[in-house]
Amino acid sequence: MRWLWIFACIYSLGAAPPAAYQPKDYSSLLDMPGFSEDLMQMHFKLYQGYVKTTNALIAQLKSLENSGQARSFEYGALKRRLGWEFDGMRLHELYFGNLGGNGKPSAAPVLMRALIAQYGSYQKWKSAFVATGLIRGIGWAALYIDPEDGRLVNTWINEHDTGHLATGSILLVMDVFEHAFMPQFGLNKEKYVEVFFSNVDWDVAEERFLSLFPSSQVQKKKHQHRSTKY
Numbered sequence: 001m002r003w004l005w006i007f008a009c010i011y012s013l014g015a016a017p018p019a020a021y022q023p024k025d026y027s028s029l030l031d032m033p034g035f036s037e038d039l040m041q042m043h044f045k046l047y048q049g050y051v052k053t054t055n056a057l058i059a060q061l062k063s064l065e066n067s068g069q070a071r072s073f074e075y076g077a078l079k080r081r082l083g084w085e086f087d088g089m090r091l092h093e094l095y096f097g098n099l100g101g102n103g104k105p106s107a108a109p110v111l112m113r114a115l116i117a118q119y120g121s122y123q124k125w126k127s128a129f130v131a132t133g134l135i136r137g138i139g140w141a142a143l144y145i146d147p148e149d150g151r152l153v154n155t156w157i158n159e160h161d162t163g164h165l166a167t168g169s170i171l172l173v174m175d176v177f178e179h180a181f182m183p184q185f186g187l188n189k190e191k192y193v194e195v196f197f198s199n200v201d202w203d204v205a206e207e208r209f210l211s212l213f214p215s216s217q218v219q220k221k222k223h224q225h226r227s228t229k230y
């Protein structure tokens, strides 16, 4: 199914220029326990700004290319900026996308088995992820999977665009820019991390994992017959 979707995208791109990116609606997250509505509304507005700026940058770059100014300093500066804005847009979508759950990792049995196999226990993995998120600075803590060998890696992404693992895919991501917590939690970043984990939608992380390793579905079915506590 994934390949059919990619083929459909490529086919449609060949037929017409891609439309501008549209901000996605995450208003269902407004009633998440622990997060204030003001914080979430502010965060949505900020995300929408990334979508808008990404579209503006793409249009401006196209305009410079069409007017023969692709070797200009302006073109180079805007080109460098595109990755930052685009990653800001996509990382927020991944972040909002893995929120809104009940925080119970039992919803991701296949992923949990892989995490436990590599880290020893869910708690050991979580401690390492939290430590990554508490690094001083602004950026993201992300659980990446290296599709080459299925390795699960907790990663620090500096700002939006530095530290990504090439060819890797993000299964879970936590925003640790100051805007994500300071308006509500002040300097208490630990409390924000706790509230984040209590709202993780592990179903989504599981789906991201299984979309990369569909053969794991077999393992999932086997696992559903057991009850495991994390």
Ligand SMILES: [Fe+2]
Residues within 6 Å of the ligand: 043, 046, 092, 175, 177, 179, 180
């Ligand atoms: Fe953010």
